[in-house]
Amino acid sequence: MERYKIINEVGNGTFGNVWRALNKQTGEVVAIKKMKKNYYSWEECINLREVKSLRKMNHPNIVKLKEVVRENDFLYFVFEYMDCNLYQLMKDRAKLFSESEVRNWCFQVFQGLAYIHRRGYFHRDLKPENLLVSQDIIKIADFGLAREINSQPPFTEYVSTRWYRAPEILLQSPIYGPAVDMWAMGAIMAELFSLRPLFPGSSEADEIYKICSVIGTPSKREWAQGLQLASAINYQFPQIAGVDLALLIPSASEDAISLITSLCSWDPCKRPTAVDALQHPFFQSCFYVPPSLRTKTAVAKTPPAVMRGALEQKCDKWSFGSLPNPKPSSNFSTVTSKVPINTVTRVTGVQRRLDMNYQEPMGSDKSLKGSVNQQPKYRPPVRNVPMVGSGVTTRAISDAAEKLANVSIGSGRGRPTKQPVFKPMKAGGWHGQHDLFHGRSQELLPGRSYSRKVAG
Numbered sequence: 001m002e003r004y005k006i007i008n009e010v011g012n013g014t015f016g017n018v019w020r021a022l023n024k025q026t027g028e029v030v031a032i033k034k035m036k037k038n039y040y041s042w043e044e045c046i047n048l049r050e051v052k053s054l055r056k057m058n059h060p061n062i063v064k065l066k067e068v069v070r071e072n073d074f075l076y077f078v079f080e081y082m083d084c085n086l087y088q089l090m091k092d093r094a095k096l097f098s099e100s101e102v103r104n105w106c107f108q109v110f111q112g113l114a115y116i117h118r119r120g121y122f123h124r125d126l127k128p129e130n131l132l133v134s135q136d137i138i139k140i141a142d143f144g145l146a147r148e149i150n151s152q153p154p155f156t157e158y159v160s161t162r163w164y165r166a167p168e169i170l171l172q173s174p175i176y177g178p179a180v181d182m183w184a185m186g187a188i189m190a191e192l193f194s195l196r197p198l199f200p201g202s203s204e205a206d207e208i209y210k211i212c213s214v215i216g217t218p219s220k221r222e223w224a225q226g227l228q229l230a231s232a233i234n235y236q237f238p239q240i241a242g243v244d245l246a247l248l249i250p251s252a253s254e255d256a257i258s259l260i261t262s263l264c265s266w267d268p269c270k271r272p273t274a275v276d277a278l279q280h281p282f283f284q285s286c287f288y289v290p291p292s293l294r295t296k297t298a299v300a301k302t303p304p305a306v307m308r309g310a311l312e313q314k315c316d317k318w319s320f321g322s323l324p325n326p327k328p329s330s331n332f333s334t335v336t337s338k339v340p341i342n343t344v345t346r347v348t349g350v351q352r353r354l355d356m357n358y359q360e361p362m363g364s365d366k367s368l369k370g371s372v373n374q375q376p377k378y379r380p381p382v383r384n385v386p387m388v389g390s391g392v393t394t395r396a397i398s399d400a401a402e403k404l405a406n407v408s409i410g411s412g413r414g415r416p417t418k419q420p421v422f423k424p425m426k427a428g429g430w431h432g433q434h435d436l437f438h439g440r441s442q443e444l445l446p447g448r449s450y451s452r453k454v455a456g
């Protein structure tokens with residue numbers, strides 16, 4: 001790591017501290033994330049979700065992981081540097097963002113998500129802190145919780161940050177998928193318009209309460225499976241009518257409200273995919289969705305047998321398995337070029353480094369050593385807004401059912417007395433694997449009635 005000169009700290013997440021640094025050889029400014037946990041073997045490092053998923057991603061709206069270095073039992077990720085995160089942009093703002101600013105950011109994030117989902121991953125911890133911005137460009141960061149779509153459920157070892165956590169996760173569904181990212185995007189989009197979180201729950205039970213207060217209690221017709229999930233954990237939804245989103249977010253246009261409403265559908269099957277979202281009228285003025293992405297919307301794969309059964313979701317538009325071949329189809333109208341893959345590992349004394357300049361093709365779980373291959377390179381659509389593109393948190397949800405079951409919330413009962421403040425708050429995340437959890441304390445932001453550290 002002596003090749004880098006540290007400039008200043010830019011972030012302190014649950015898993016690592018992030019610094020702005022200068023590559024002394026190239027003059028390039030980078031972001032270095034030093035993981036808080038020690039890593040005693042290289043194998044441990046390359047098996048990390050953040051490494052396994054990010055090394056397969058090459059998209060303008062996903063933060064680029066440049067290299068991974070293990071030195072003196074510490075693990076460092078070197079990323080391209082981004083100016084700030086979306087939460088930082090929102091927190092001190094008095095003036096609302098314009099609709100076109102929100103549209104341009106969301107369009108880029110959906111492009112990144114369409115790419116991630118199509119490559120067989122979902123992020124699982126989208127929140128404003130994990131969306132990094134440099135000028136007009138926004139990129140998805142922090143793939144610590146990213147999950148392969150075709151990995152075997154049940155997914156119990158972690159969940160996303162509470163305020164952006166999808167109801168199926170809150171209700172302990174052992175099966176969930178990319179639709180959780182779409183829920184999070186609905187909440188983030190609403191927050192971008194109003195500069196306040198849409199569902200700022202102070203506990204898991206309060207989170208569901210907050211959701212019901214906004215979108216109304218789900219009926220059997222709306223989300224039969226959700227009612228089953230709730231009854232499986234002895235949870236009773238509070239009976240609330242919900243509110244008119246247009247009144248709650250008066251600065252958003254009808255199209256924006258329509259998109260937020262469909263993203264924040266109780267039933268994951270009713271949420272649009274990222275590709276669907278890109279084609280929503282809200283993005284009418286955004287020019288281009290690659291045809292290959294558009295056609296993939298209709299692709300339905302049979303979920304693995306383990307995903308069927310009691311909790312079967314007839315959710316054809318969501319592909320539960322990774323697509324066998326990520327190669328863009330020939331009707332991909334932007335030019336695709338091939339880049340050589342040359343993932344390199346090397347040992348230099350105490351240092352072992354994984355260079356990320358080249359990536360291995362999706363779906364390959366080959367050893368990192370000396371793999372040489374070719375991969376179609378993603379080219380962004382031609383549009384007048386530059387596009388670019390990463391984060392994740394975890395928590396064991398072992399006691400959540402108990403918590404929810406014990407907190408029966410009827411209207412007016414159990415509701416926190418504090419009202420949400422009309423200011424953005426910093427969301428924290430749960431990192432339930434205790435060996436990874438470093439006990440960041442609750443941070444109470446001055447003058448705000450809620451902590452944005454929303455563990456639990």
Ligand SMILES: Nc1ncnc2c1ncn2[C@@H]1O[C@H](COP(=O)(O)OP(=O)(O)OP(=O)(O)O)[C@@H](O)[C@H]1O
Nearest residue numbers: 011013014015016018031079080081082129142391
């Ligand atoms: N590439 C980058 N460029 C600039 N800042 C970054 C970059 N990556 C991360 N940061 C900053 O550091 C913060 C923490 O990074 P990150 O989310 O990766 O860490 P973490 O430990 O996984 O956090 P979390 O608690 O959200 O899980 C981000 O919110 C962001 O402000």
